[in-house]
Amino acid sequence: MEIFLQQLVNGVVLGSIYALVALGYTLVYGIMGLINFAHGDVVMIGAMVTLTVARLLSNSGLPGPLIVLLGLLAAVPTCMATGYLIERIAYRPLRNAPRLAPLITAIGVSILLQNLAMMIWGREYLSFPQIIPSHAFSFFGASISTTQSIIVIGSGVMMVCLSFLVKKTKLGNAMRATSQNPEVATLMGVEVNTVISLTFILGSALAAIAGMMVSAYYGIAHYDMGFMLGLKAFTAAVLGGIGNIEGAVLGGLLLGIIESMGAGYLGTLTGGVMGSNYQDVFAFFVLILVLVLRPSGLLGERVGERP
Amino acid sequence: MKLLEVKNLHVSYDGIKAVKGIDLHLEKGEIVALIGANGAGKSTTLRAICGITPMHSGKILLEGMDIGKIPPHHLVKHGIALVPEGRGLFGRSSVEENLLMGAYSRRDREIKADLEKIYALFPRLAERRKQASGTLSGGEQQMVSLGRALMTKPRLLFLDEPSMGLAPIMVQKIFEIIRTVASGGVTLLLVEQNARIALSMSTRGYVMESGNIILSGASSMLLDNPQVKAAYLGQ
Ligand SMILES: Nc1ncnc2c1ncn2[C@@H]1O[C@H](COP(=O)(O)OP(=O)(O)OP(=O)(O)O)[C@@H](O)[C@H]1O
Ligand SMILES: [Mg+2]
Numbered sequence: 310m311e312i313f314l315q316q317l318v319n320g321v322v323l324g325s326i327y328a329l330v331a332l333g334y335t336l337v338y339g340i341m342g343l344i345n346f347a348h349g350d351v352v353m354i355g356a357m358v359t360l361t362v363a364r365l366l367s368n369s370g371l372p373g374p375l376i377v378l379l380g381l382l383a384a385v386p387t388c389m390a391t392g393y394l395i396e397r398i399a400y401r402p403l404r405n406a407p408r409l410a411p412l413i414t415a416i417g418v419s420i421l422l423q424n425l426a427m428m429i430w431g432r433e434y435l436s437f438p439q440i441i442p443s444h445a446f447s448f449f450g451a452s453i454s455t456t457q458s459i460i461v462i463g464s465g466v467m468m469v470c471l472s473f474l475v476k477k478t479k480l481g482n483a484m485r486a487t488s489q490n491p492e493v494a495t496l497m498g499v500e501v502n503t504v505i506s507l508t509f510i511l512g513s514a515l516a517a518i519a520g521m522m523v524s525a526y527y528g529i530a531h532y533d534m535g536f537m538l539g540l541k542a543f544t545a546a547v548l549g550g551i552g553n554i555e556g557a558v559l560g561g562l563l564l565g566i567i568e569s570m571g572a573g574y575l576g577t578l579t580g581g582v583m584g585s586n587y588q589d590v591f592a593f594f595v596l597i598l599v600l601v602l603r604p605s606g607l608l609g610e611r612v613g614e615r616p
Numbered sequence: 617m618k619l620l621e622v623k624n625l626h627v628s629y630d631g632i633k634a635v636k637g638i639d640l641h642l643e644k645g646e647i648v649a650l651i652g653a654n655g656a657g658k659s660t661t662l663r664a665i666c667g668i669t670p671m672h673s674g675k676i677l678l679e680g681m682d683i684g685k686i687p688p689h690h691l692v693k694h695g696i697a698l699v700p701e702g703r704g705l706f707g708r709s710s711v712e713e714n715l716l717m718g719a720y721s722r723r724d725r726e727i728k729a730d731l732e733k734i735y736a737l738f739p740r741l742a743e744r745r746k747q748a749s750g751t752l753s754g755g756e757q758q759m760v761s762l763g764r765a766l767m768t769k770p771r772l773l774f775l776d777e778p779s780m781g782l783a784p785i786m787v788q789k790i791f792e793i794i795r796t797v798a799s800g801g802v803t804l805l806l807v808e809q810n811a812r813i814a815l816s817m818s819t820r821g822y823v824m825e826s827g828n829i830i831l832s833g834a835s836s837m838l839l840d841n842p843q844v845k846a847a848y849l850g851q
Pocket of ligand 2: 658659660701776
């Protein structure tokens, strides 16, 4: 029971991060039907920037949480700019091209970002300095650290804000109109290019926050960390129903919990044949199951008509 | 001064000419019909005037002002609205969300009042305001599209085949509303395959054939024209 609870806690924390990243996939897919495979690499950049700031300031005497916050303040604009440029340079010229072209371009952008990161930060695993004090409290026998609760609460707040933005604001109206019929949205006065740029910028800001969380919580960052993370978050988005905001959150949390439970029990279930290092298998098993059984995802609606 | 003047408009798709140098104009308060067979270039003409299909060359003047180079999303502020072919609804959004999108560029305080006016015009829509517009019947969808265009407060309204796919009774109803709209002072350019109804409610008409305007004049005259009778009125 204690293992169960502990793995549940770990799963919710991991799932919160997946959900934040999945939101980036879902926002962009929702608005232009594009799977931005470079999104995971934007998370990586967020992680790298936060980590770099943390290393630079680790002996400054500033309190750890403040350093992480400063790292985030650097990571968010960096990622926003990256997201903006990706759309502007790589995707916009292909707006009216066949679907396959932007997809292949997305993979190209991903490789480009990884190589850029390798040139800047090297091929080594970089470790996050030990600057965050670790308090933990006990919850029915499972331990929850302050960092973990901040991740879960922080993600939750971001998700509520995003949901408000998309459902209740003028920008949100423009986003929803653009996603359903960009031409008619234009006739109503929506500047579609701006809305698409803002969508990328928004998704990238969430990616920066997720990157900060990953590097500070798992204590490590690497130039190709965005690949696996991106693939899992994409799985989460598909699981929940890609294009659907609540779906991304649900999919992220479920995937986090499934993985974490899997890692906790796989060894016992298989008599030690498969250990927790098989954790990654779950995500793709889930992806395949969803694609076969319910391609529209748990909360996915019928795909809306496109002009 | 003419409200709208289109001069020598050319539009092509990937090098294929769809509109080949047409001229047309609208006086304030007129209802003008634009008729023609499938593929004649009627929709392309409207789309080019509204800026959503780029024109190749030509001039589009709104009260003498060249609007051909204005970014398309600004045209709504100049009072131009289109009820597009196939209605162009935001299908997953509710009726009310669609109507309110029409007021997206407005900053005035009359939006709520105008919404109620639309519901008064289309009581059916009031009953279904929360329903996803994609699930409405064809006639109701056309009402939403028309209502949404009216929410922009247009001076100049382009209607692209509002009768398409509707039962005769619904066609009557939609055209009744269109007449009401016109009597409120909105200038209309009506594209229709149903030439009889378009010519019977308009003052003037243009006949388009493979990218050119081949005939124009008073609608009553066009209704009597043997060529029009044979080609578009089935007589
Ligand atoms: N997006 C497009 N790409 C390429 N060709 C197009 C496109 N849209 C229209 N065309 C072509 O341009 C010509 C004019 O089409 P348009 O839609 O303007 O005709 P229309 O008069 O509105 O016909 P209908 O009554 O069938 O709506 C046609 O030959 C059509 O095939
Ligand atoms: Mg047409």
